[in-house]
Amino acid sequence: MQLTGNIVVGQSGGPTAVINASVAGVYSAGKELGAAKVYGMVNGIQGFLKENLLDLDEYLAEEEGIELLKRTPAAFLGTCRYKLPVPEGHEDIYEQIFAVMEKYEITTMLYIGGNDSMDTVKMLSDYAAAHGKPQRFVGIPKTIDNDLPVTDHCPGFGSAAKYIATSLKEIIRDNEAYEGKTKLILVEIMGRHAGWLTGAAGLAKGEDCTGVDAIYLPERVFDVDAFVAKIEELAAKKSSVVIAVSEGVKLADGRFVSEFFAESTDVDVFGHKQVAGSCATLADIVERRTGIKARVIEPSLLQRAATHIASLTDIDEAFAAGSAGVKAAMEGLSGVMITLNRVSDAPYKCETAAYDIHAIANLEKMVPEQFISKDGCQITDEFLAYLRPLIQSELYPIFKDGLPAHLVRRK
Amino acid sequence: MQLTGNIVVGQSGGPTAVINASVAGVYSAGKELGAAKVYGMVNGIQGFLKENLLDLDEYLAEEEGIELLKRTPAAFLGTCRYKLPVPEGHEDIYEQIFAVMEKYEITTMLYIGGNDSMDTVKMLSDYAAAHGKPQRFVGIPKTIDNDLPVTDHCPGFGSAAKYIATSLKEIIRDNEAYEGKTKLILVEIMGRHAGWLTGAAGLAKGEDCTGVDAIYLPERVFDVDAFVAKIEELAAKKSSVVIAVSEGVKLADGRFVSEFFAESTDVDVFGHKQVAGSCATLADIVERRTGIKARVIEPSLLQRAATHIASLTDIDEAFAAGSAGVKAAMEGLSGVMITLNRVSDAPYKCETAAYDIHAIANLEKMVPEQFISKDGCQITDEFLAYLRPLIQSELYPIFKDGLPAHLVRRK
Numbered sequence: 001m002q003l004t005g006n007i008v009v010g011q012s013g014g015p016t017a018v019i020n021a022s023v024a025g026v027y028s029a030g031k032e033l034g035a036a037k038v039y040g041m042v043n044g045i046q047g048f049l050k051e052n053l054l055d056l057d058e059y060l061a062e063e064e065g066i067e068l069l070k071r072t073p074a075a076f077l078g079t080c081r082y083k084l085p086v087p088e089g090h091e092d093i094y095e096q097i098f099a100v101m102e103k104y105e106i107t108t109m110l111y112i113g114g115n116d117s118m119d120t121v122k123m124l125s126d127y128a129a130a131h132g133k134p135q136r137f138v139g140i141p142k143t144i145d146n147d148l149p150v151t152d153h154c155p156g157f158g159s160a161a162k163y164i165a166t167s168l169k170e171i172i173r174d175n176e177a178y179e180g181k182t183k184l185i186l187v188e189i190m191g192r193h194a195g196w197l198t199g200a201a202g203l204a205k206g207e208d209c210t211g212v213d214a215i216y217l218p219e220r221v222f223d224v225d226a227f228v229a230k231i232e233e234l235a236a237k238k239s240s241v242v243i244a245v246s247e248g249v250k251l252a253d254g255r256f257v258s259e260f261f262a263e264s265t266d267v268d269v270f271g272h273k274q275v276a277g278s279c280a281t282l283a284d285i286v287e288r289r290t291g292i293k294a295r296v297i298e299p300s301l302l303q304r305a306a307t308h309i310a311s312l313t314d315i316d317e318a319f320a321a322g323s324a325g326v327k328a329a330m331e332g333l334s335g336v337m338i339t340l341n342r343v344s345d346a347p348y349k350c351e352t353a354a355y356d357i358h359a360i361a362n363l364e365k366m367v368p369e370q371f372i373s374k375d376g377c378q379i380t381d382e383f384l385a386y387l388r389p390l391i392q393s394e395l396y397p398i399f400k401d402g403l404p405a406h407l408v409r410r411k
Numbered sequence: 412m413q414l415t416g417n418i419v420v421g422q423s424g425g426p427t428a429v430i431n432a433s434v435a436g437v438y439s440a441g442k443e444l445g446a447a448k449v450y451g452m453v454n455g456i457q458g459f460l461k462e463n464l465l466d467l468d469e470y471l472a473e474e475e476g477i478e479l480l481k482r483t484p485a486a487f488l489g490t491c492r493y494k495l496p497v498p499e500g501h502e503d504i505y506e507q508i509f510a511v512m513e514k515y516e517i518t519t520m521l522y523i524g525g526n527d528s529m530d531t532v533k534m535l536s537d538y539a540a541a542h543g544k545p546q547r548f549v550g551i552p553k554t555i556d557n558d559l560p561v562t563d564h565c566p567g568f569g570s571a572a573k574y575i576a577t578s579l580k581e582i583i584r585d586n587e588a589y590e591g592k593t594k595l596i597l598v599e600i601m602g603r604h605a606g607w608l609t610g611a612a613g614l615a616k617g618e619d620c621t622g623v624d625a626i627y628l629p630e631r632v633f634d635v636d637a638f639v640a641k642i643e644e645l646a647a648k649k650s651s652v653v654i655a656v657s658e659g660v661k662l663a664d665g666r667f668v669s670e671f672f673a674e675s676t677d678v679d680v681f682g683h684k685q686v687a688g689s690c691a692t693l694a695d696i697v698e699r700r701t702g703i704k705a706r707v708i709e710p711s712l713l714q715r716a717a718t719h720i721a722s723l724t725d726i727d728e729a730f731a732a733g734s735a736g737v738k739a740a741m742e743g744l745s746g747v748m749i750t751l752n753r754v755s756d757a758p759y760k761c762e763t764a765a766y767d768i769h770a771i772a773n774l775e776k777m778v779p780e781q782f783i784s785k786d787g788c789q790i791t792d793e794f795l796a797y798l799r800p801l802i803q804s805e806l807y808p809i810f811k812d813g814l815p816a817h818l819v820r821r822k
Contacts, residue, residue, distance in 0.1 A: 073581045080589070165813075166719055295711065296711075
């Protein structure tokens with residue numbers, strides 16, 4: 001079987017450390033399966049509407065380009081937070097997208113993204129089906145939040161987890177270097193609603209590391225009084241206390257902990273409340289109530305951008321997901337997202353499949369009950385067993401003049 | 412020539428990514444030069460007073476131990492912030508230190524630290540000289556702040572600089588992935604008085620990176636109005652603006668920028684006075700005056716603890732400084748600190764020497780005028796030429812179960 005026509009691949013939403021590996025996977029499979037051109041859309045569907053396309057041959061025809069792209073953080077093609085409106089009343093936008101596809105003889109669009117981006121794939125494939133258009137649309141999962149349903153996990157998550165666990169091991173070692181008065185550190189970890197990445201803080205614990213002293217996921221209601229009591233209990237017996245807290249922890253009344261002192265009305269374009277500062281807020285509360293000062297560490301963007309310490313397992317799976325998307329389209333599928341199905345844990349084995357996008361778009365997968373300890377302050381061994389394979393192995397950066405080298409778009 | 416008696420090595424002050432490489436250097440040279448025992452003092456001079464010693468043979472006799480120690484962040488021996496009082500009126504403390512040395516037949520003490528720790532070396536060597544005691548005291552430099560005088564640079568700085576530059580490249584790439592509305596990031600970098608590490612942000616710029624848009628060192632008075640104007644100017648022409656600011660930047664009246672709100676009637680969004688860092692304060696000011704929201708990134712402890720991305724040049728020099736300290740003592744020197752003397756830039760060549768501790772202890776070396784651009788917002792090519800050799804090469808972590816492995820003290 002061979003592909004007919006050209007392919008376009010786009011990136012959408014917040015980048016991950018390995019989102020570019022999926023572009024590499026799309027390109028490699030596309031070329032192998034006979035696509036004449038593999039285009040990249042610059043800044044996602046928003047750029048596509050403006051015909052802002054580039055020919056990936058210019059960057060990836062040599063193996064060197066692929067190797068550098070796999071080690072490049074952020075979205076090589078540029079990304080967007082554009083939300084495609086519903087077709088009703090916006091037919092012009094949809095027709096414009098299909099017109100660009102026809103103009104460039106593009107039969108297949110691969111869109112790499114998270115929940116919101118999968119909505120774009122769903123709407124475009126539904127529109128094509130409803131209007132008898134032959135173009136195919138396939139979603140490639142990507143999110144450090146790991147909250148897409150159906151798939152066992154999401155490309156990008158394993159590398160973020162590896163960065164978090166590596167950094168926490170270093171932070172804990174640093175904090176343990178002193179004796180005497182308790183040093184409290186609160187580490188704020190990304191994840192607006194789901195606590196997958198915060199849970200990865202549990203990976204730091206091992207033969208050479210005592211691990212974090214507590215982990216607070218957004219799946220459990222955050223009890224400020226219990227938190228303060230926990231700090232006091234830990235401070236009474238340990239000189240180093242390191243705690244991982246999700247940016248998205250919520251109070252019993254539904255407000256984010258970061259809104260403890262005031263209501264926030266800030267929302268982003270998707271209607272999400274902007275969350276930042278759960279740990280800064282908690283540090284303030286703890287100091288007022290106990291006198292214990294906390295150091296707040298918020299790795300922020302580095303959680304999704306630290307490709308220099310990416311998981312090779314994650315890079316390989318991101319690449320495989322991109323390739324699988326091309327194959328799925330070639331086999332006639334549209335309106336699907338590529339999923340990662342874990343076949344076995346020991347040895348770890350994971351296969352790709354394709355799943356109906358309607359069961360995925362706009363839905364979020366939370367950390368299940370059995371992954372969180374009874375007291376809500378730690379993760380279970382079952383969660384650790386789930387996490388461990390995802391952070392294995394490394395792809396060393398290509399260093400140039402002392403720093404990791406990246407592939408860049410020419411203007 | 413051969414060493415007589417035993418050696419003790421201690422770590423003091425804030426750790427660096429390579430402070431353990433100096434312990435490895437002391438141990439290796441000590442053993443090579445005939446020391447029967449190389450002791451480590453646990454938690455610095457404070458632990459030494461309590462006879463809290465360990466025999467480094469237990470950890471480092473096998474080459475594997477040395478290799479792991481070189482890759483271990485924070486102070487393997489534990490550290491302290493204990494300031495040795497002046498001898499007058501505290502002779503008991505001094506006599507206790509010499510008594511412990513005699514008990515363990517220790518003829519040489521190597522103390523790894525920054526400005527304050529060098530004061531300890533100075534006072535102990537002065538006391539020995541004044542009281543006719545034969546023991547020798549040698550300081551080994553260590554500080555990510557790079558602010559010790561005489562030495563060209565300090566072990567620990569190169570790795571922190573490599574971490575900052577690597578992280579900034581990743582942050583800038585992430586921030587440039589979007590188009591449209593300006594995204595402003597303020598990165599707060601360690602260094603309370605000297606701007607060496609903040610200056611290392613300039614290393615991010617290269618063929619594959621546009622670099623940071625401005626750099627603010629504490630060597631220049633911080634002008635809030637000029638800063639806000641600079642942000643507005645950058646925001647008008649760029650969708651990604653990334654700025655590096657030292658935690659230690661100061662206003663014309665001598666207050667830290669982080670104290671900007673302390674003397675004014677301004678309060679933060681929560682209605683209380685801001686007690687955050689310099690960047691959180693600046694983000695608040697910029698938002699009030701321009702409406703532009705900033706994301707603040709403070710790598711915090713990771714700047715000194717991220718051994719996983721350490722500079723091999725730095726590791727090698729930290730090791731060499733430790734070894735040189737032992738040799739200096741064997742040659743009869745005391746009351747000296749080991750310095751790194753840059754012999755040439757191309758090829759980079761650096762040698763160790765020993766220098767009178769009285770010219771070093773308690774003094775700070777600031778970034779010189781010619782390393783800062785005229786407008787005070789960037790570093791010069793001369794500064795870059797100084798920095799570049801220090802971040803070269805890598806020593807890959809030894810990964811175990813997906814994470815960098817560290818050497819730990821047994822209880």
